[in-house]
Amino acid sequence: MHEAPATPGTERRAGRLSDRLTLSAKRVLWAWLFLAVPVVFYGAIRFWPTAEAFWISFTDWNLLRPAQFVGLDNYRRLLADPLFWKVFANTFLYLILGTPVSLVLSFAIAYHLDRVRFLHGFLRALYFLPFLTTAVAMAWVWRYFFQPVPIGPINNLLASLGLPAQPFLRSTLQALPTILVPAVWAGMGFQIIIFLAGLRAIPTSYYEAARIDGLSERAILWRITLPLLKPTLVFLVVFASIGFLRIFDYVYNMNTNDPGGPLDSTKPLVIMIYQTAFKSYDVGYASAQTVVLFLILLAISLLQLRLMRQPT
Amino acid sequence: MATIALEKLVKRYGPATIVQGIDLSVAEGEFVVLVGPSGCGKSTTLRMIAGLEDASEGVIRIDGRVVNQVEPKGRNIAMVFQNYAIYPHVTVAENIGFGLYTSKLPKAEKQARIQEVARSLGLEALLDRRPAQLSGGQRQRVAIGRAMVRNPSAFLFDEPLSNLDAQLRGQMRIEIKRLHQKLGATSVFVTHDQVEAMTMADRIVVMREGRILQIGAPMELYERPVDVFTARFIGSPTMNLLPGALASRDGADGVALEDGDAFVRPPIALVGNRAGGGGPKVLLGVRPHDLLLKAAPDSAAFTLSGTVAVVETLGTETLVHVDIGRRSVVGLAPGRIVPSPGQRVTLAADPAALHLFDAATERAFPRPLLQQP
Numbered sequence: 198m199h200e201a202p203a204t205p206g207t208e209r210r211a212g213r214l215s216d217r218l219t220l221s222a223k224r225v226l227w228a229w230l231f232l233a234v235p236v237v238f239y240g241a242i243r244f245w246p247t248a249e250a251f252w253i254s255f256t257d258w259n260l261l262r263p264a265q266f267v268g269l270d271n272y273r274r275l276l277a278d279p280l281f282w283k284v285f286a287n288t289f290l291y292l293i294l295g296t297p298v299s300l301v302l303s304f305a306i307a308y309h310l311d312r313v314r315f316l317h318g319f320l321r322a323l324y325f326l327p328f329l330t331t332a333v334a335m336a337w338v339w340r341y342f343f344q345p346v347p348i349g350p351i352n353n354l355l356a357s358l359g360l361p362a363q364p365f366l367r368s369t370l371q372a373l374p375t376i377l378v379p380a381v382w383a384g385m386g387f388q389i390i391i392f393l394a395g396l397r398a399i400p401t402s403y404y405e406a407a408r409i410d411g412l413s414e415r416a417i418l419w420r421i422t423l424p425l426l427k428p429t430l431v432f433l434v435v436f437a438s439i440g441f442l443r444i445f446d447y448v449y450n451m452n453t454n455d456p457g458g459p460l461d462s463t464k465p466l467v468i469m470i471y472q473t474a475f476k477s478y479d480v481g482y483a484s485a486q487t488v489v490l491f492l493i494l495l496a497i498s499l500l501q502l503r504l505m506r507q508p509t
Numbered sequence: 510m511a512t513i514a515l516e517k518l519v520k521r522y523g524p525a526t527i528v529q530g531i532d533l534s535v536a537e538g539e540f541v542v543l544v545g546p547s548g549c550g551k552s553t554t555l556r557m558i559a560g561l562e563d564a565s566e567g568v569i570r571i572d573g574r575v576v577n578q579v580e581p582k583g584r585n586i587a588m589v590f591q592n593y594a595i596y597p598h599v600t601v602a603e604n605i606g607f608g609l610y611t612s613k614l615p616k617a618e619k620q621a622r623i624q625e626v627a628r629s630l631g632l633e634a635l636l637d638r639r640p641a642q643l644s645g646g647q648r649q650r651v652a653i654g655r656a657m658v659r660n661p662s663a664f665l666f667d668e669p670l671s672n673l674d675a676q677l678r679g680q681m682r683i684e685i686k687r688l689h690q691k692l693g694a695t696s697v698f699v700t701h702d703q704v705e706a707m708t709m710a711d712r713i714v715v716m717r718e719g720r721i722l723q724i725g726a727p728m729e730l731y732e733r734p735v736d737v738f739t740a741r742f743i744g745s746p747t748m749n750l751l752p753g754a755l756a757s758r759d760g761a762d763g764v765a766l767e768d769g770d771a772f773v774r775p776p777i778a779l780v781g782n783r784a785g786g787g788g789p790k791v792l793l794g795v796r797p798h799d800l801l802l803k804a805a806p807d808s809a810a811f812t813l814s815g816t817v818a819v820v821e822t823l824g825t826e827t828l829v830h831v832d833i834g835r836r837s838v839v840g841l842a843p844g845r846i847v848p849s850p851g852q853r854v855t856l857a858a859d860p861a862a863l864h865l866f867d868a869a870t871e872r873a874f875p876r877p878l879l880q881q882p
Contacts, residue, residue: 402591402592403594405588406588406590406607408560408581408582409560409561409581409582409587409588410582410610410611410655411610412607412610416610424596424598424599425596425598
């Protein structure tokens with residue numbers, strides 16, 4: 198025999214595709230096979246409409262007549278629209294009030310809950326409960342709380358204490374913070390759980406070493422606990438910020454007669470978008486607003502990640 | 510420097526008693542090692558000294574002062590933890606500086622102290638690094654540095670070498686020992702590793718199930734263990750134990766082993782007048798390093814013959830596992846002699862090197878012959 202003897206088995210198997218691929222190539226192939234489903238789904242449901250929105254924002258489409266390219270007209274109109282600037286300010290008010298308040302409260306609760314052994318599981322479940330409840334139901338319950346005398350319990354309480362009744366949702370000044378109350382409260386359950394997990398991940402010997410070195414509780418909190426919680430904080434700040442920038446359901450449901458009222462004092466960007474698109478059918482203009490919201494979210498997220506991800 | 514004294518110290522967690530009333534006094538400048546298997550209460554004892562745990566009963570004194578109700582920071586002790594407990598978010602210098610947190614020294618002086626400690630631990634070049642950029646040994650040195658910087662009256666070490674690899678552990682052992690010799694600080698060191706205990710301690714405290722079994726200098730524990738547990742715990746490889754009974758043969762007192770018909774005459778005082786007719790059951794102990802492979806042992810020697818089962822070559826010496834009856838014993842052959850499995854060999858020991866334990870109580874018979882002067 199002149200030829201190298203090939204075993205019959207290997208010769209036959211060489212024909213099949215699966216045997217011609219290397220082991221790692223096969224692994225990659227399988228991975229993509231499984232990934233294909235969500236990738237195609239996401240592409241069709243999420244990314245394509247998102248890209249479409251960018252295009253629509255340059256048109257005057259109103260659902261009825263075919264879209265016509267109008268260049269930057271929608272954006273020019275937006276910048277000249279006093280309502281947009283009002284809404285822009287409101288949206289940032291939600292963000293700069295809601296994020297710190299909710300995080301400080303959640304951290305304070307998680308920090309103390311972490312030390313409580315008695316009824317720990319029950320208390321944790323109690324704080325988590327709002328997170329499981331629908332926003333609409335909560336918004337309506339809180340809306341009832343804030344009603345005037347004799348319906349709203351809070352005003353009833355104020356009255357029984359001899360304090361002046363407050364207009365809450367009917368005041369252009371008080372309505373926005375009032376809406377923030379249930380929004381903050383609803384998000385806290387999630388934040389507390391994440392904070393608790395972060396606190397648990399800090400080795401107890403860090404605290405013991407600090408006690409031996411004579412650090413006070415305060416110093417331990419500021420110099421050890423909080424710096425070590427930074428990754429948790431980054432996550433929650435970004436997460437909460439995005440949530441407050443996109444606030445919709447609490448605003449809408451706490452004032453269904455005039456969402457965003459009174460006098461647009463509580464109107465966030467998302468409600469403006471909703472009303473422009475589905476009340477005025479000015480889809481091109483609404484898309485331009487969406488693009489602006491998207492850019493704001495992107496900028497804020499990137500900024501926060503950058504600020505807080507300094508070397509640890 | 511300080512003395513530490515524990516009096517009838519007890520620690521309970523609910524119904525479980527972890528430390529069952531121990532007494533211990535550590536002299537000024539002494540290096541005491543608490544050693545025992547996990548769960549023996551050694552770490553709990555250390556944590557009570559540190560003030561991280563409350564004592565359920567008993568008294569803890571540091572320099573004669575009762576400190577049961579004193580906060581950890583008020584005890585002027587420093588502790589080195591198993592996982593180092595150095596903070597990942599600050600530099601080496603800041604980590605060491607944490608040790609000076611409460612001191613009222615001016616800033617410049619604090620810096621000088623940190624520099625000085627870093628120099629003595631060889632950490633100067635690393636002061637601006639973060640712990641993530643350090644090796645395990647370097648991190649451990651930072652932890653020791655933080656403990657040293659304050660000039661504490663005592664050092665407490667809680668298994669500080671357990672997370673290091675074998676080579677580094679050996680190195681750090683020597684470094685800690687050297688540091689102790691230099692600083693002369695009272696130290697209490699907890700470990701489950703008898704090698705660490707033997708190599709580092711001035712005195713070893715062997716603990717088991719919340720009680721102290723024996724306290725003594727390393728060689729004292731090695732030569733005169735008070736019971737089977739200590740005898741087996743101290744020394745590596747562990748002591749061979751052969752069951753037998755006290756008996757008289759040809760008018761001489763000795764031990765008749767269960768396996769084979771070997772009759773041993775340990776030093777007479779070892780048996781004393783306990784050898785009676787019925788013969789209480791005993792355990793005859795012999796350390797592998799006393800049980801040597803011999804072609805022609807002298808007639809006075811204690812000998813065991815059997816077949817080689819397994820051979821462990823260590824280079825400087827060879828451990829020979831020999832099957833004798835139903836039992837296996839470990840003996841020693843000089844480095845270059847490597848018997849092959851299946852070979853029939855004789856192991857011999859000087860009778861003076863034998864240990865004898867009561868099989869029922871596991872307590873040792875006294876060994877007067879080896880009593881230290």
